[in-house]
Amino acid sequence: MILTEKKGEKQNVGFIQLNRPKALNALCDQLMAELQDALDEFETDSNIGAIVITGSRRIFAAGADVKEMQNLTYQKCLLGDFLARWTRITRCKKPVIAAVNGFAFGGGCELAMMCDIIYAGNKAKFGQPEILIGTIPGLIVFCAGGTQRLPRAVGKSLAMEMILTGDSISAAEAKNCGLVSKVFPAEELVNEAVKTAEKISGLSKIAVQLAKEAVNTGYETSLSEGLHFEKRVFHSTFSTDDRKEGMTAFVEKRKPEFTDN
Numbered sequence: 067m068i069l070t071e072k073k074g075e076k077q078n079v080g081f082i083q084l085n086r087p088k089a090l091n092a093l094c095d096q097l098m099a100e101l102q103d104a105l106d107e108f109e110t111d112s113n114i115g116a117i118v119i120t121g122s123r124r125i126f127a128a129g130a131d132v133k134e135m136q137n138l139t140y141q142k143c144l145l146g147d148f149l150a151r152w153t154r155i156t157r158c159k160k161p162v163i164a165a166v167n168g169f170a171f172g173g174g175c176e177l178a179m180m181c182d183i184i185y186a187g188n189k190a191k192f193g194q195p196e197i198l199i200g201t202i203p204g205l206i207v208f209c210a211g212g213t214q215r216l217p218r219a220v221g222k223s224l225a226m227e228m229i230l231t232g233d234s235i236s237a238a239e240a241k242n243c244g245l246v247s248k249v250f251p252a253e254e255l256v257n258e259a260v261k262t263a264e265k266i267s268g269l270s271k272i273a274v275q276l277a278k279e280a281v282n283t284g285y286e287t288s289l290s291e292g293l294h295f296e297k298r299v300f301h302s303t304f305s306t307d308d309r310k311e312g313m314t315a316f317v318e319k320r321k322p323e324f325t326d327n
């Protein structure tokens with residue numbers, strides 16, 4: 067249900083395409099298991115510096131698979147491990163870019179929000195329509211994040227409006243409110259996401275991983291704890307060859323050659 071390949075001039079970008087067109091890339095357990103395997107593989111491949119996740123031109127993902135959930139009970143959700151693998155992406159140490167063309171609804175929007183950067187095609191639509199089918203974003207015991215990440219990304223008022231009405235927002239609105247960082251013509255979106263991933267992959271993998279961890283730590287904690295973490299992590303970069311090389315190259319007016327040491 068997914069396609070994977072390595073992209074970029076140096077083959078250092080892990081590329082994942084959700085590929086379940088008949089069900090509009092509805093996120094079922096099998097698809098998420100395959101996604102987890104792909105992330106495991108790219109994460110352990112030392113040549114890969116960043117990962118891009120996309121869908122098709124028409125659809126990123128239409129949410130969790132409603133047919134799979136139709137007869138689910140509270141007891142099964144609570145006691146079983148239904149969707150337990152879904153948050154794997156939030157534990158990925160390498161940067162993940164979501165390239166969203168078309169609909170990103172429900173779990174699809176949540177999947178995009180679990181990524182580090184979201185780029186959108188100009189016809190993309192983001193929404194949390196769970197209220198229309200009698201539930202709420204996020205599912206019962208799994209932290210998919212619709213009610214938590216969306217308000218942090220777009221502000222409380224817009225998040226409430228989206229979550230309580232099920233109405234979606236356009237790519238332009240998503241850009242305006244900060245949910246996505248850039249909007250591109252649909253046909254250019256994937257290339258642009260890969261270009262950014264290539265750029266990140268060419269930097270020190272140590273610095274990139276630490277920077278990602280520092281931002282995410284700050285996102286989930288108080289400002290003072292975040293600042294303390296940042297200071298410690300900043301200090302730790304002075305134990306790396308890459309920090310010395312980066313600063314030396316700047317002083318010598320040349321391009322740095324990072325070795326990930």
Ligand code: CO8
Nearest residue numbers: 088089090092128129130131132133172173176177204210
């Ligand atoms: N689950 C299962 N099948 C789906 C889903 C879905 N979410 N969405 C579409 N499909 C299927 C349809 O049933 C249909 O199949 P079939 O041909 O067998 O009847 C096929 O895809 C095509 O769908 P439509 O005919 O509806 O296509 P349209 O172009 O008319 O509409 C829409 C496209 C607007 C995207 C529409 O399909 C839609 O509204 N889909 C449902 C959206 C939704 O409610 N999503 C929320 C689901 S709940 C959820 O995501 C909870 C989050 C859980 C946590 C996740 C953590 C990552």
